[in-house]
Amino acid sequence: MSLKAETVSWSAGGRLIVDAVDLEVMPQEFLGIIGPNGSGKTSLISLLAGIRPPKSGIVSLEGHPLAKSTRRDIAQRIALVEQQAETTERITARQAVELGRTPHLGALSPWSGRDTDIVARALDHVGMSDFADRMWHTLSGGERQRLHIARALAQQPQILLLDEPTNHLDIHHQIGLLELVRGQPLTVVAALHDLNHAAVFCDRIAVMDRGRIVALGTPTEILTEERILAVFGVAATVEHDEDGSCFVRYRRPRPKLHLISDTMKRHDHAR
Numbered sequence: 001m002s003l004k005a006e007t008v009s010w011s012a013g014g015r016l017i018v019d020a021v022d023l024e025v026m027p028q029e030f031l032g033i034i035g036p037n038g039s040g041k042t043s044l045i046s047l048l049a050g051i052r053p054p055k056s057g058i059v060s061l062e063g064h065p066l067a068k069s070t071r072r073d074i075a076q077r078i079a080l081v082e083q084q085a086e087t088t089e090r091i092t093a094r095q096a097v098e099l100g101r102t103p104h105l106g107a108l109s110p111w112s113g114r115d116t117d118i119v120a121r122a123l124d125h126v127g128m129s130d131f132a133d134r135m136w137h138t139l140s141g142g143e144r145q146r147l148h149i150a151r152a153l154a155q156q157p158q159i160l161l162l163d164e165p166t167n168h169l170d171i172h173h174q175i176g177l178l179e180l181v182r183g184q185p186l187t188v189v190a191a192l193h194d195l196n197h198a199a200v201f202c203d204r205i206a207v208m209d210r211g212r213i214v215a216l217g218t219p220t221e222i223l224t225e226e227r228i229l230a231v232f233g234v235a236a237t238v239e240h241d242e243d244g245s246c247f248v249r250y251r252r253p254r255p256k257l258h259l260i261s262d263t264m265k266r267h268d269h270a271r
């Protein structure tokens, strides 16, 4: 299922936050969005999810504008895992995942054994079956994060939008979660901070900078030393493996010369 943004803009606080973005996400691809803090990744993902209407431009799903779809229609096809998704409800882990079935339930389609199975499978996928009866407020940040993913999988969407899905996870669960998501028959758009995760898991990467998409392509096309310096202001070495994949190694900034001489003066003075 293809998701398309055409000249989509969004403003807040009198400032243009998403600036005329054109983006077409291909069926079943894993598209990463990278960019500095505040560059507009979360805002763009909210627009793609249809939870915030664009100021101008159109977001469409299979050629049908989201603005003309009901929330329920959208939720049957698009699942969103937000960065700071929290719940204050006193619910169990299983009940949190059951919420993913809401868009599929109705007077003519009440909760059934099939829904129970889907929820059990989603819990199993993220390795949280043993936590199913635990109360939400007793769970760690990483456990909650995995349940948010399980809730999104239980929603059985065609498109999964993830805003920094690995930010609470240890490295084992970061890799496991991205691998799990990548293995699903889903179109995925994920805002990622870790450039090496983007290099390993994404089919394509979009780079956001000050509200615009400034580059879009395969990981090796996008993750160049020049671009990492230009967009993030960080010196890096990009290594290429024989299989065509790339790996980013960051370099420690060189201390400024005047700082070195100040330090030396302080040492001299101390002696």
Ligand SMILES: Nc1ncnc2c1ncn2[C@@H]1O[C@H](COP(=O)(O)OP(=O)(O)OP(=O)(O)O)[C@@H](O)[C@H]1O
Pocket (backbone or CB within 6 Å): 012, 013, 017, 035, 036, 037, 038, 039, 040, 041, 042, 043, 044
């Ligand atoms: N409702 C709002 N009102 C005012 N400014 C907003 C609003 N929402 C977002 N912004 C601003 O828009 C800019 C982009 O925010 P956004 O959260 O989309 O960036 P991001 O790339 O996801 O950042 P991060 O990497 O820090 O999560 C930021 O400067 C933010 O302060």
